Amino acid sequence: MHKRSTLLLLTAGLALAGCSPIVATRGNLTDTQRLSEIQPGSTSRDQVQYLLGYPTATGTVDPNVWYYIGRRTEQTAFFQPDVVEQRIVRIRFDGNGTVAALDEIDGNAARAIDPSEATTPTVGHDMSFLEQLVGNLNRPTRKKKDDDKKKGGRR
Incomplete structure (x- = not known):
C-alpha cells in the first residue's frame, strides 16, 4: 500500500511539473530603475550603454x-506562448552624443506580420526521391576521383 501511494504521488508530481510554463525572455527588457537614471540633456551615449x-x-x-526591445513570454504545454511583458524604449541622441529624448513605445500598436x-x-528540374536515389547510384564517388588524381591518370 505504501509503494502504491508513493508511486501515485510521484506520478501526480510529474504531471504537475509538466504543466508549469516555460518562460522565455528575448531581447533586452530594460529595468525601470535604470531607465530612471537616464536624464535627457545630461546623460551621454556611453552612460546609456x-x-x-x-x-x-x-x-x-x-x-x-x-x-x-524586449519581450517575456510564457508557454504552457503545447499552447501558443502568451506575452507576459513587452517593452520598447527609444532613445534619441543629439549631435553631441547626449540624450535628447527618451520615450516608451506601446508594443500593442505594433502590427503582426505573417511570413x-x-x-x-x-532554375532546374524538381527531382522526386526515387530520381535522386537512382541518380546517385550512377554518380562516381569522390574517393574514386581523388584516387585518380593522385595516380596522375585520367579517366
Missing part, C-alpha cells in the same frame, strides 16, 4: 536613435 547595454537596434535612417508561404522559384 553602461546602464542598459548595447541597443537591440539602431535607427536605419538616423544612427542617433537607439531601440531597446509569406510562397517559395522562390529556382
Whole structure:
C-alpha cells in the first residue's frame, strides 16, 4: 500500500511539473530603475550603454536613435506562448552624443506580420526521391576521383 501511494504521488508530481510554463525572455527588457537614471540633456551615449547595454537596434535612417526591445513570454504545454511583458524604449541622441529624448513605445500598436508561404522559384528540374536515389547510384564517388588524381591518370 505504501509503494502504491508513493508511486501515485510521484506520478501526480510529474504531471504537475509538466504543466508549469516555460518562460522565455528575448531581447533586452530594460529595468525601470535604470531607465530612471537616464536624464535627457545630461546623460551621454556611453552612460546609456553602461546602464542598459548595447541597443537591440539602431535607427536605419538616423544612427542617433537607439531601440531597446524586449519581450517575456510564457508557454504552457503545447499552447501558443502568451506575452507576459513587452517593452520598447527609444532613445534619441543629439549631435553631441547626449540624450535628447527618451520615450516608451506601446508594443500593442505594433502590427503582426505573417511570413509569406510562397517559395522562390529556382532554375532546374524538381527531382522526386526515387530520381535522386537512382541518380546517385550512377554518380562516381569522390574517393574514386581523388584516387585518380593522385595516380596522375585520367579517366
